Amino acid sequence: MPPRRTASDRSHSARARYAQELALLRSEKGVSLRALGDAVRADHTHLSHMEHGRSIGGPELARELDQYYGTTHLVVLWEAAAHDPSRFREQYQTYMSLEAQALGLQQYAPSIMPGLLQTEAYARNLLRAAGPIDEDALAEDVVARMSRQDLLDREDDQPEYRAIIDEAVLRRPLADPKEWLGQLAHLRHVAERPNVTLQVAPLAVGLHGLTNTDATFLWLADGRMVAYVETGYSGELVEDARNVDRLRRSYDHLRDIVLSPRESSDVITQYMEEAPCEPPG
Incomplete structure (x- = not known):
């Protein structure tokens, strides 16, 4: 099986990388936006906007998503996206x-x-x-x-x-x-x-x-x-x-x-x- 691509393989935009990683992690987890929203106490519409790059949310939500997915890099990607000119x-x-x-x-x-x-x-x-x-x-x-x-x-x-x-x-x-x-x-x-x-x-x-x-x-x-x-x-x-x-x-x-x-x-x-x-x- 080929290695899983990292977010940096897919886009040079920090904001786009963050959005794509969020969408990929949810897809791999096999959960709906509504179920994810219930799990991390966030509005599912807002989570959808994040996955489409229309919003990045706040650092607290990035940390909660890291905890939910068992990852540590989402808050790092959020930080990069937050400073994207x-x-x-x-x-x-x-x-x-x-x-x-x-x-x-x-x-x-x-x-x-x-x-x-x-x-x-x-x-x-x-x-x-x-x-x-x-x-x-x-x-x-x-x-x-x-x-x-x-x-x-x-x-x-x-x-x-x-x-x-x-x-x-x-x-x-x-x-x-x-x-x-x-x-x-x-x-x-x-x-x-x-x-x-x-x-x-x-x-x-x-x-x-x-x-x-x-x-x-x-x-x-x-x-x-x-x-x-x-x-x-x-x-x-x-x-x-x-x-x-x-x-x-x-x-x-x-x-x-x-x-x-x-x-x-x-x-x-x-x-x-x-x-x-x-x-x-």
């Missing part, structure tokens, strides 16, 4: 697709204005701050970001959107006072839509479970909830039900201790009144 781009593209179809969204923004609430001026300044970019590429990126906001206005099945923005976002203005006033006015205007709820987390709230985590939760038509967490340099699509639930509990706790929508609107108005009318000399 192509993974972040693919995950963001997947998130964009899911966002456009979402029935509901909840978000916490600790440092910058959420993309669904940005004006063109804010988006342009933010993209420029990220690094050198030519004007044509910048214009395309701004248009793409603005087009995401169409989902809040779609005629059928408008998603419910709740955004909690940290007060730090309101304390970090744009250089141009008129553009900043325009952003604040836009924020207050969008919050008046029946499908949008906006809350401000005052600095007095202190530390909490999402202090340094920009997190968005999506409710999908198939009944699943997924999360997307990001920094200025990378993002992570979270599909494992246990990890999503842990993040959601932190979000629910934060939602209960921040300002109400009415109080938040008053705070935004206060920042508008205090904003300078001209750039500093």
Whole structure:
């Protein structure tokens, strides 16, 4: 009998190697996705996504799968897949697709204005701050970001959107006072839509479970909830039900201790009144 092929024989992509090894181990074990999910306490749909390379899950799940299969290399393959540069781009593209179809969204923004609430001026300044970019590429990126906001206005099945923005976002203005006033006015205007709820987390709230985590939760038509967490340099699509639930509990706790929508609107108005009318000399 020829020796069993290793994952590295089949693909040069770390993420693909991990996915293929997961599929091969389950096939050799002769178990269904549902039975595997019951054994490792994971959603079988999420396991399917992992075997097809659409997700890699978390390190805890990789270790549980190693234990289930009696192996030791899955967590090593997971580590390689987690640092695959192509993974972040693919995950963001997947998130964009899911966002456009979402029935509901909840978000916490600790440092910058959420993309669904940005004006063109804010988006342009933010993209420029990220690094050198030519004007044509910048214009395309701004248009793409603005087009995401169409989902809040779609005629059928408008998603419910709740955004909690940290007060730090309101304390970090744009250089141009008129553009900043325009952003604040836009924020207050969008919050008046029946499908949008906006809350401000005052600095007095202190530390909490999402202090340094920009997190968005999506409710999908198939009944699943997924999360997307990001920094200025990378993002992570979270599909494992246990990890999503842990993040959601932190979000629910934060939602209960921040300002109400009415109080938040008053705070935004206060920042508008205090904003300078001209750039500093």
